[in-house]
Amino acid sequence: MASSPLRQCSLVRGRAFALLAVAALAVVTAPRRIGGAAAPAARTNDPNWHVFRVSSLLPSPACTASKATSNSSALSVVHQHGPCSPLHARRGGAPSHVEILERDQARVNSIHRKVAAAGASVVDPARASKGVSLPAQRGISLGTGNYIVSVGLGTPAKQYSVVFDTGSDLSWVQCTPCSDCYQQNDPLFDPAQSSTYAAVPCGAQECQELDSGTCSSNKCRYEVAYGDQSQTDGNLVRDTLTLSASAKLPGFVFGCGDSNTGLFGQADGLFGLGREKVSLASQGAPNYGPGFTYCLPSSSSGNGYLSLGDAAPANAQFTAMVTNSDNPSFYYLNLVGIKVGGREIRVPTTVFSTAGGTVIDSGTVITRLPPRAYAALRSAFARYMGQYKKAPALSILDTCYDFTGHATAQIPKVALLFEGGATMSLDFTGVLYVSQVSQACLAFASNGDDTSIAILGNTQQKTFAVAYDVANQRIGFGANGCR
Structure with missing residues (x-):
C-alpha cells in the first residue's frame, strides 16, 4: 500500500536528521585542522610529527652517560653545566636560561662582527708574504652553552676539562706560575712536572704563524682576546696530548696561559677545532687523518663523543x-x-x-x-x-x-x-x-x-x-x- 504524503514527509525528515547527526559526529571526532594542517590527534606513526613524553623535555638530575663510540681517539663530550660534567659539583651554580641566551646572543654578535670586519679588511702585503694566516687574537665570544671534553697533558699525563670550539683555533690551558688566573676545577698545568714539555722558541714556524705572536726571553708569547672581553695570554708551548690509552699526540702545540680573565666558568681551558694549522684538528691530521666527528647528546644529562680523523657514520x-x-x-x-x-x-x-x-x-x-x-x-x-x-x-x-x-x-x-x-x-x-x-x-x-x-x-x-x-x-x- 502506498505511503501517505504525511508519512513520506516524516521519513524524509528522519533521514535528514540522521545524516545531520552523523555529520556532526564526524566533525567532533575528526582531527582539527589548523591553517590547512591536521592538528595532532594520534600522530605516533606519522613521519612528519614528533610524539614524545612531556617529562622527557627536562634533563635527568643524574648522569645517564653511556659509551658512544669505540674509536681510539674518541673523547667523551658532556655539557659543562650538566650532571655528567666534572665541573658540575664545584661550579657554584649553573647560569639561568636567560643568562645562557643573552651570552649566546653576545657570541652571535661577535661572530657577525668578525665576519663583517674580515670582509671589509685589507690584507697587509708584508704579513701576507710571510704566510701569516692565524687570526689568534680575534677570538669570538665564548657563550655559556658550550660542551667540554677531558684530555691528558704532559708526561705523566694529567687530566684537564676543556671547552671544545669549532670557532677557535688555538688550544690553551691555565698554567703555573700564573700572575692572574681565574678559579678552575683542576690544579693548574705545571710545566715543571712534565718530562716532555718544551717552550716554542720565537723562530719556530708555529710562532711566526700567530698574528699575536711576540717575543720575550726567546719564548713565543700569544694573546687571544674573545668577543665577550675574556682574554688569555701566555707562552706557546709543546707537550704530549693524551686522548686515550692508545691515542697520543707528541709535541702538541698549545697555549700555556699565565694571565687569563673572563667568562670561562671553571673549565681548565679551551681546545680549538678551527681550520688553521694550530688547531687540534689540524695537528691531529697526520696521525688520524684530516677532519673530525662529534655528536652532542640530546640532553645535558647524557654524553656524546668527539673523534679525530675520518669517523663519519655510514648513514651520513x-x-x-x-x-x-x-x-x-x-x-x-x-x-x-x-x-x-x-x-x-x-x-x-x-x-x-x-x-x-x-x-x-x-x-x-x-x-x-x-x-x-x-x-x-x-x-x-x-x-x-x-x-x-x-x-x-x-x-x-x-x-x-x-x-x-x-x-x-x-x-x-x-x-x-x-x-x-x-x-x-x-x-x-x-x-x-x-x-x-x-x-x-x-x-x-x-x-x-x-x-x-x-x-x-x-x-x-x-x-x-x-x-x-x-x-x-x-x-x-x-x-x-x-x-
Missing part, C-alpha cells in the same frame, strides 16, 4: 664545505631550505645566501636565520601548535608553548635542507629549547637583518654525528649518532 648525508677566504677559521655550508611538518616553507633560496652562506658552530646555542626565513618558519610552526597554550617569550626566543597538564605532546618535524640534497631532520630536542614544561620554545631566532650570516647552532646539531670531512671538503650529518 653530506653537503659541500664552503670556503670563505675572509674567515678561514670558520666552517661554512649552504643552507637552502627548511621543511615544517613535511612541507617546505615558502622562502626563496637566495634569502639564505644573501649574507654569504651559513656558519656551523659548536659554541652557538640557538640557530640564527635571516629575518624572512625565520618569519616563515615561525609562522609555519605556529599553525601546527594551536592546541597548546602560548607561553611568554624567553629572552631571544619569541615562540613558546605551555605543555602543563599534557602527559605527551606532539610537534611538527623540522628539517634543514642543504646544498647537494643533504637533509637534517631534527630530533625534537633540536626543535625546542625548554626552560620548564610551561615554557618550551621554538629553538630558532632571527638574525635581525638579512645581511648578517646565518649560524647553525648546537641545539639543532643534537644527536647527529656531525662529520667534518676536510679531505673531501664536505660536512655530513648522521642521524642517531648518540642519545
Whole structure:
C-alpha cells in the first residue's frame, strides 16, 4: 500500500536528521585542522610529527652517560653545566636560561662582527708574504652553552676539562706560575712536572704563524682576546696530548696561559677545532687523518663523543664545505631550505645566501636565520601548535608553548635542507629549547637583518654525528649518532 504524503514527509525528515547527526559526529571526532594542517590527534606513526613524553623535555638530575663510540681517539663530550660534567659539583651554580641566551646572543654578535670586519679588511702585503694566516687574537665570544671534553697533558699525563670550539683555533690551558688566573676545577698545568714539555722558541714556524705572536726571553708569547672581553695570554708551548690509552699526540702545540680573565666558568681551558694549522684538528691530521666527528647528546644529562680523523657514520648525508677566504677559521655550508611538518616553507633560496652562506658552530646555542626565513618558519610552526597554550617569550626566543597538564605532546618535524640534497631532520630536542614544561620554545631566532650570516647552532646539531670531512671538503650529518 502506498505511503501517505504525511508519512513520506516524516521519513524524509528522519533521514535528514540522521545524516545531520552523523555529520556532526564526524566533525567532533575528526582531527582539527589548523591553517590547512591536521592538528595532532594520534600522530605516533606519522613521519612528519614528533610524539614524545612531556617529562622527557627536562634533563635527568643524574648522569645517564653511556659509551658512544669505540674509536681510539674518541673523547667523551658532556655539557659543562650538566650532571655528567666534572665541573658540575664545584661550579657554584649553573647560569639561568636567560643568562645562557643573552651570552649566546653576545657570541652571535661577535661572530657577525668578525665576519663583517674580515670582509671589509685589507690584507697587509708584508704579513701576507710571510704566510701569516692565524687570526689568534680575534677570538669570538665564548657563550655559556658550550660542551667540554677531558684530555691528558704532559708526561705523566694529567687530566684537564676543556671547552671544545669549532670557532677557535688555538688550544690553551691555565698554567703555573700564573700572575692572574681565574678559579678552575683542576690544579693548574705545571710545566715543571712534565718530562716532555718544551717552550716554542720565537723562530719556530708555529710562532711566526700567530698574528699575536711576540717575543720575550726567546719564548713565543700569544694573546687571544674573545668577543665577550675574556682574554688569555701566555707562552706557546709543546707537550704530549693524551686522548686515550692508545691515542697520543707528541709535541702538541698549545697555549700555556699565565694571565687569563673572563667568562670561562671553571673549565681548565679551551681546545680549538678551527681550520688553521694550530688547531687540534689540524695537528691531529697526520696521525688520524684530516677532519673530525662529534655528536652532542640530546640532553645535558647524557654524553656524546668527539673523534679525530675520518669517523663519519655510514648513514651520513653530506653537503659541500664552503670556503670563505675572509674567515678561514670558520666552517661554512649552504643552507637552502627548511621543511615544517613535511612541507617546505615558502622562502626563496637566495634569502639564505644573501649574507654569504651559513656558519656551523659548536659554541652557538640557538640557530640564527635571516629575518624572512625565520618569519616563515615561525609562522609555519605556529599553525601546527594551536592546541597548546602560548607561553611568554624567553629572552631571544619569541615562540613558546605551555605543555602543563599534557602527559605527551606532539610537534611538527623540522628539517634543514642543504646544498647537494643533504637533509637534517631534527630530533625534537633540536626543535625546542625548554626552560620548564610551561615554557618550551621554538629553538630558532632571527638574525635581525638579512645581511648578517646565518649560524647553525648546537641545539639543532643534537644527536647527529656531525662529520667534518676536510679531505673531501664536505660536512655530513648522521642521524642517531648518540642519545
